[in-house]
Amino acid sequence: MRLTVQQMMEAANAAVERIDGQKAQEMVAQGALLLDIRDAPELQNAGRAVGAHHVPRGMLEFRADPATQFHDPEMRFDRPIVLHCASGGRAALAGKLLKDMGYGQVFNMGGLDDWKKSGGPMIEPVDQGM
Structure with missing residues (x-):
């Protein structure tokens, strides 16, 4: 049977609790790992959450x-x-x-903007210069 992206997303959203940026900050303060799975150019262009650990999605399993x-x-x-x-x-x-x-305790905060909008501290993007 063919599996669609919509079906994969539905299964993922059913299995992984979605939390907001404020809850994420509280959990990180208590020792949770904030894991940024964006690709390296995204971090360079958009910045990153202070304290976030980076593992690109393509390397996650490894x-x-x-x-x-x-x-x-x-x-x-x-x-x-x-x-x-x-x-x-x-x-x-x-x-x-x-x-x-x-892994038993896994949560989806959503996007980097969810962190920003909840007042999470940021490392600003790299100035690309000219």
Whole structure:
């Protein structure tokens, strides 16, 4: 059976709790990992949340699996993970993936603007110059 993006999004949104930027800030203050899964040019162009840990979506499975040489020690099964991307879609899909891999406490904050709008501190984008 063919699986559509809409079906994948519905399953992801059903599996991964959506939280707002204020709740994300509270969770990060209590030790949750704020995980930015945008691509590097997006960080450079739009800035990033202070304290966010970056793992591009394309490397997430490898960084999340302790059995790979690419495992990221910040990603622990006992640590809540708050994901965000630019708008929330990739974060939802990534959250479901992490849940499927055994991560129990996974949350979707949505996009970087959700962090900004709730007063979350930011590292401004790089000035591209001329």
